[in-house]
Amino acid sequence: MRSKTQKWIRHILLELLGLLAALLMIMPVYVVVINAFKPFKKILTNTFAFPDSFYLDSLLYVWDSMNYLTILKNTILSAIVVVVVAVVLSAMCGYKLSRVDDRKSKVFIVCLLASMIIPFQSIMLPVYQVVHRLGQSDNLLGYMITLVPLYAPFAVFVYHGFVKTVPRALEESAIIDGCGPFRVFFQIVFPLMSSTTASIVVLFTLWVWNDYTLPSLLLRSAQNKTLTTAVYSFFSSYYTRWDYGIASLTLAIMPITLFFIFMQKYFVSGMVAGAIKG
Amino acid sequence: MKEKKYVYWVFVLPVLALYIIYFIIPVGMCAYYSLLDWNGVNKSPTFIGINNYIRLFQDKDYFQAMWFSARYAIFSVILGNVLAIFVALWVNSKLRVRNMMRTCFFLPNIISGIVVGFVWVFIFNQGTKALYSAIPIGLFQIKWLSDPTNAFYAILMVSLWQSVGYYMLIYLSGLNSIDAAYQEAAAIDGANGLARFRYITLPLLMPSITINLFMSTANAFRLFDMNVSLTNGGPGKSTVALALDVYTELFSNSKMGYGSAKAMILLLIVMIITLFQVGYTKKREVDL
Amino acid sequence: MLKRISLFLVAVLICGIIGTSAIADESKDVAWMQFQIEAAEAVSQLTELYMEQHPDVKITAEVNGTNLTEVLKAMFTAGDVPEIFMTEGYNNMKTYADYLTDLSDQPFVDQLVDASLNCITLDGKIVGLPVTFQSEGILYNKAIFEQYGLTEPTTLTELKAVCEALKAQGVTPFVNEFKDDWLLGQFLACGGYATIPDTASFTDGLYAGTATFAGNEQMLRSFEILDLMLQYGQDDPLSYGWNEACTAFALGEGAMMFEGDWVWDTLKSIDPELQLGMIGTIVSDDVSENRMAVDVNGVWHVGKGSANADIAIDILNWLATDEGAKEILLNTYKVIPVFKGWEYDGSSNPLCIAPYAAMQDGNVFSWPWPTWPDGFRGEAGKLYQEYILGNLTAADVLAQMDTIWADLTK
DSSP: OOOHHHHHHHHHHHHHHHHHHHHHHHHHHHHHHHHTTSOHHHHHHSTTSOOSSOOOHHHHHHHHHTTHHHHHHHHHHHHHHHHHHHHHHHHHHHHHHHHSOSHHHHHHHHHHHHHTTSOHHHHHHHHHHHHHHTTOTTOHHHHHHHHHHHHHHHHHHHHHHHGGGSOHHHHHHHHHTTOOHHHIIIIIIHHHTHHHHHHHHHHHHHHHHHOOHHHHHHOOSGGGOOHHHHHHTTOOSSOOOHHHHHHHHHHHHHHHHHHHHHHGGGGOTTSSTTTTTO | OTTHHHHHHHHHHHHHHHHIIIIIHHHHHHHHHTTEEOOSSOSSOEEOTTHHHHHHTTOHHHHHHHHHHHHHHHHHHHHHHHHHHHHHHHHHSSOTTHHHHHHHHHGGGGSOHHHHHHHHHHIIIIIHHHHHHHSOOGGGGOOTTTSHHHHHHHHHHHHHHHHHHHHHHHHHHHHHTSOHHHHHHHHHTTOOHHHHIIIIIHHHTHHHHHHHHHHHHHHHHHOOHHHHHHTTTOSTTTTOOHHHHHHIIIIISOOHHHHHHHHHHHHHHHHHHHHHHHHHHHHTOOOO | OHHHHHHHHHHHHHHHHHHHHTOOOOSEEEEEEEOOGGGHHHHHHHHHHHHHHOTTEEEEEEEOSSSHHHHHHHHHHTTOOOSEEEEOSHHHHHTTGGGBOOOTTSGGGGGBOGGGHHHHEETTEEOOEEOOEEEEEEEEEHHHHHHTTOOOOOSHHHHHHHHHHHHHTTOOOEEOOTTOHHHHHHHHHHTTGGGSTTHHHHHHHHHHTSOOSTTOHHHHHHHHHHHHHHHTBOSOGGGOOHHHHHHHHHTTSOSEEEEEGGGHHHHHHHOTTOOEEEEOOOOSSOGGGSOOEEEEOOEEEEBTTOTTHHHHHHHHHHHHHOHHHHHHHHHTSOOOOOBTTOOOOOTTOGGGHHHHHHHHTTOOBOOSGGGSOTTHHHHHHHHHHHHHHTSSOHHHHHHHHHHHHHHHTO
16 A cells, blocks of 8 residues: 555656656747747757747738738638538448448448548549539638548548447437437437547647648639648748748647647546436 | 438438549549559550559569558557557546646647658757757767668657647547446456556557557558658658658659559558458457 | 537538639639749739739739649649649650640740750740749858968869868868758769760760760769768768758858859848859869859740630730839849840849859850659659768669669650
8 A cells, every 4th residue: 555655756756747748749839939939040040049039020921921811711611611511420420330330331431441541642633633523623612522521531430439438228218219310319429429529620620720732732812722821832842931931830820729728628537427327 | 120221321421422522533543543654744644554563563662661661650550559548548647737738749730741840850950959069968969860760760759749649639538438437346346557457448448549550550651741851751762651652753753653553552551451450459349 | 409500500601602702703814833932922023013914814823832743733634724834944844745835936035045945945846934044053151261261163173172271270161961862963963964075965865775874984973072072071961951051051160062042042041241152063173064053943834725825925925025024033033034135233142143154154054954854853862862871882873873764764
């Protein structure tokens, strides 16, 4: 039996180590953010120093030239639509494929898995052809529709696995009570997987936020662009405009960081426990 | 039970239909391209049948890339998942720093693709120089990006840095969907921490493990953006992963046909690996 | 309930999006796509100026430095041809042969200087408008040279003497940017390939399979120069890419660097007071072999089959004649002019002064690497990296270059 002091020391040690680990993890992000406030020269010569004065020129220039508010709106819109549509459709699909575990369901799951393996560049040209033939190029809606099948397989796979943690007994008793299949899913099963949904929502939002290849291909006009295309416009295989690039990157990562912090409470344990008892 | 049939399709068809349009068709086209001699732009490519595949089997660069990707996959999958489970457990406990830890571990993911590599090039070059002038120990003198062996570990480090938070998220929801009642019951029956982990947590965590093992394997073979910006396959060709090799053929060398053949083989190999993997872990998932 | 609300919101959003994207547009759309992100500002000014003068035209310009090749190829394959797009000319544009409009009869062609014509000619036809000349050679820090009483070396013996003198003073002679495989590819082009007598025939020979790199005297010599640069260069050259090398050079950590005039913007941002000059890549004591390489970098093409190709042609002619465009090209884009009679004073980029003068005298090499097959520059550069690592000998490298050339031209 451990003495109280030993437990206390162990606890403090874990806390301190946790703090250290956390700080180490965000160190590169810290490097990015502090360099947004430095002029070009300082970024290259004193990369790791804290800025001695808050140089705002890069941020202001970038805000203006990349039309920040418009592209922020585009990115947020894409994120919301894609996440809502993809999550709902994938949850439905994953749920049914898991509950009805016959041969065709197994085949479907395997096929969906395949799409997560292939590097996107290999199918980039054909995908663009499909999108263009459907008349959806340079169109935010077309872009969103294309993203759904690109991201959905992952969510289907996740829901397929996590549905197993919801006891079938619950569904069966609901059916006995007279619920139709949609009610059973949306009112009983889906709410019980809210922790899973929270993770998927965060991941999908992140993916949409950071997506580069597809927007660079599909979204042409200035008013349709997303954040990542604007950020990448300052980077190239040869010459990189670090001051504007880092400034635009900082502006791009701030909203999603806030979003993630906001979503924290959905990951707190205890949210789901107890729901199963009823 | 009759109505079940059409209900099944209503649930499954939306995703499946979109998938067929935006994935199956493009992959089919990619398979067709692999039978051509084409530079990606020409209006009239030549049909050469399976010549690209024959050439592939004699391409030593391709095999070198495969070897790199295989090593990288093994390391990143094992280390990534072990670390992620460990961090998820750590973050799920009653520490006061856990909210901050959860955010900080996930934060590396918010910097996308190419930019991650650029930032880390700074850290490996200027950062280690700065650290060395502060604390002159051998550790900070390692040439991370110009030595083939070290470059491998550099890429591994950066990808673990990003992916641990990512897999941690899935493990967290996995941990949270395990009803505390099971843990309590086991504790009452006299099981200690380690036993509880092994016999209760781990089996009930299997869905998360299936997902994460699959994702980490697929992601290991899809490594691209960071590969380009961190080392660009260098020095020489020592850190060329499969996706970079495919991309180089497709776009830098303007060999759309040959590159597509490489992509198809990559798909085949990874599919076989993950089928075995998923089949194995799915069997161990507990259905409540 | 929540589900109903969210579905409703989604429906509203979708209606909104359809609404905004369906606004009828009467203007003629021109898509302009190019790389060279340092010119993004200039391109935007040029397009605005043209649109001011031609209100019925709407130009959507896109400067993409990361994946332009992929985007262009995807667009072409889908039948979506941009009106104006950029390539590097020579063999690089050959890939796009099916989409290049013949511009041989255009007025601007007569205004081009002869040195620029090689790059834009395909099968005897002019297919593009060159953007600017750029030069490559050994950059050197005039201040450091002055400080130690050194003069510009013009022969190999002089170069070695300069290196020894600098080393004796504790200054690293060379900053080597060898992490970038494309730079090594360009080095072997300037310091080896370009010095091959009758380079054009040699290139034809390579394509025909009658010439080889293996055993080539000038190519073998390039390794000696490489060894020299490594010997007198900074530690760990394989971890120095563009940023690291430019930072080191601008901070005076090295006196010389093999690069091109395009690094001026990066160097200037670190130290605007830098006194720099450029000399040719030195390979021997024969001065005629030690020239700078100057050639066209960037060619604008008119997409054949694009919706408004005629407007695109008009834009290219306008670039050659309009006063406002000329001003933007010279001062914002900072081109070394390709048109006869345009005055160039080098004020925007001190590195260009020497090459421009040399070009007027006809004392420069043209760039070999754009005549190589797609991807060869990077592949060859990587082989040179393997040489630096010690994994391959010079003979191995040249033999493998032959194999890769054959593979890429199959």
